[in-house]
Amino acid sequence: DKERVKAFQRAIFETVKKGDIVVDLGTGIGILAFFAVQAGAKRVYAIEQGDIIKIAREIADKNGMSNKIIFLKGDSREISIPEKTDLLISEIIGCFALDEGILELVSDAKERFLKEKGIIIPNSFKMWLAPLEAEEIYNQKVAFWEIPYGVDFSPAKERVINCTWSEEIKKTNFISKPKIINEVDLQKVENIEMNKVVTFSVERDSILHGFCGWFEAKLSKGVLLSTAPDGPLTHWRQLFFPVKEPIKLDKEDKITARVSTTRLGRSVVYNWFIDI
Template sequence: MQSGGDCSNGFHGDNHRELAWEDKQVAGLSSFGRAKRRSRGGARDPKGNLPNGLRVSDQPGEHKLLETQESPAPCTDFDVAYFHSYAHVGIHEEMIKDRARTETYRQAIMQHQSFIQGKVVVDVGCGTGILSIFCAQAGAKRVYAVDASDIAVQAKEVVKANGLADKVIVLHGRVEDVEIDEEVDVIISEWMGYMLLYESMLGSVITARDRWLKPGGLILPSHATLYMAPISHPDRYSHSIDFWRNIYGIDMSAMMQLAKQCAFEEPSVESISGENVLTWPEVVKHIDCQTIKIQELDSVTARYKFKSMMRAPMHGFAFWFDVEFSGPASKNSSATSVASGSSSVTSSGEGNPKKRTNPSDALVLSTSPEAPPTHWQQTIVYFYDPIDVEQDQVIEGSVTLSQSKENRRFMNIHLEYSSAGRSFVKESVMR
């Protein structure tokens, strides 16, 4: 999601305190139209109301409304706008055309076919239904394909066109609202947002797990890890900021502060290369989908300590993630990416690189700058002004990612960082 919206002349000066604007307006469709991520949960009747629940019996095709004992969290205007944005075919086209994403999921399904064949599967946020169909092709007994967006209507037609209506049951509603009258063996979901946690869809996977998954059941992906590292990106800075110094012989440098505000106020989703990364990455959050609790997603804080591998201007921090597709018997394994051929690198407490091993041939989908490109790209939090760092210079601080109180699908980013005796704070909101 590129930086967007209105810009002001406000600039917080040399202390590098970079505060996001307060935007109290209800998000419209244009806001979520830029999001390009998951559509999950909130079927509506023609008046815009949510049903109390949709129950599905053990017999495919039998549907009935059910009054649930506990009311789920209400569907907000933000949720409605979010779900509506995923009715647009372009978002699903972008995701399906992401070969690293789609082929890794298909490979993971086939790699775990023994867990899927003859079993019951839930696809959380099914979109057009492609993952549900992959599971049916792998021999699933039954697949519940759940999506709140109106794309569920097309998913049902896609399922019919492929002769799988007897196996794949499309449920148009939120995971929090629909009811399934049986335990399930497998949960599959492509829930990851930009910077992994943006859009807060993992909560729906956790809800599905706690409601329906059998003990020892399979969740794909099984693990996720969010990384961060400082970067140098002089070309991007020059293109957006230094451009204003001289235009057709005219000194327009008075525009530079406003340009910085507009270009770097919000996180930027873009592609960088490994050459832009100044240090080995640090882990911000590791997620085990079998055990994580929804409350853990409210706020994530991590401390970091980097050592620059070169002399360069530091323009900000980059964030990316890996997800791993491990079976129940290999929960503690780490992996090298089988699909992309890339490897993820973590650092030891002393800052020395440690390449992950591959004892169980677990499959990994990586959005690292060194991996094949995906539609997630990387998320960059830019500074308004670069910081010059020397080789072996230490950069340390903390990062906190929290759900916005304004809209839980937005993410607040609070960065504290210090280097060479100078300390800074950067705050922004990913909308």
Template structure:
């Protein structure tokens, strides 16, 4: 987790663009909400620009990193830290600006649409501002053998043939890659746009025509974003950009590599249901009529029991782990200590798990996650 956030904090281009956007949008005395704050760097930029206070929200242990960093920077008294997912959080007041960097690799694939829609509805004052404001999604035809190796790895030399069938999952997976210009078969096309200041649908479908500019081998699609933080201030992870941020792109493979020639047209359709983290893509090479259809839904490893549980008509019942969780939480009466809860579980339910150690570990996990 720290390594990931070091990449964000150490990305000078990213910080420079966010700082420019904050300088344009944040006014003296503004109240800010930072969604998925991580280290808290975006909230700090807002305070340094004149904001009066920041609500920093993050569901991971990074909230403690943010808390300590604010104190060390001298801004601890102007921040309220909330350890939760923003859709579960409640603020005591409306704010002037909501800021967030949950754009993932493809722009929409890290929950930003849902988070900003919820924040716009519940947190933001009328006339308040969002940073970022909108996305433009870009798509290109990809030749990259390195990227395709992520999708084709299960049948490469050295992998026992009994496991080659797992390739069907890998070619239905969105992969994070670092594309180079020379690995692309032509200029990108704008796939679509998403304006966070407006209501957006639950399901998106975008179409693009990609023109092949040189002979090569088509192995999939590359996707990235141009993100408008404020008017005229853009952030991008495009491999074509002179100053991109240090962020991977999304690679959507096709089932079989296909030779293409300069002048060929590749028709692509990308569909997404961001709240369910599902992306589907269809690719057609016009000259040869080859067609491919993929979906991250098909790339998920699911047991038969998991499939049954996703059926809306299924009648759910607590399993043994769920029953154990209810036992532990039922002992949390506001008076027992952690040690007393653990002792009560071991005494009253000695066979809850195969060993005392595992029972104690489970109790600690439940109390750490589901209690205050």
């Protein structure tokens, strides 16, 4: 995903000062830790739960960075480091920003790892929502389960309508102007749960098949990473929230949507409810 990687690279080079101490949550293959070293970091603590950390170590060796990166395998909430850091980097971002538990992990890391005036990348999120008419996506993900192949799969459909789906969604599918449903400042996380309500005014006669969600992440003062439908495509694409059954709407009808989060272990799942 070039858009994502290039955006983080620009933000890291814009933010890291020579001699900085950095912590990278969910380092994966290590790319953001490597950028931090290239940008002048004195030392990077790269934390990762998965076995991919072994490959990250090999890449660090291959590129002469092993003396500046300390790889730590495990859950960041169960790991300690011996010094406070100037910068906390995390790319634990889901399709609708919060899905991978970034709020809980960053809140813990900020408290234990970051200096009082330390910086976080990303700095903040704006989460957008728009109602949409998207028959093709709905048919592929939901209606398909009604009676395919002469078999009643309705129990599967009941589960499918409570799932979100990463899809490439067009702005032309919107039936109302999108609205910001949530804003998060990672420097000042006070509540790791989300429970927000937003109301839309329908702009044309249409059929509601669900909602489209995406985010804007402010990575640094000069770098914004967006997954909006009218922007460059990223691996996140957009998130489709289906309705139980398509709903016929008239122009100027009002749609109220409530979106909340529930934590399941380390992951976060979304709950959504609508009122017409």
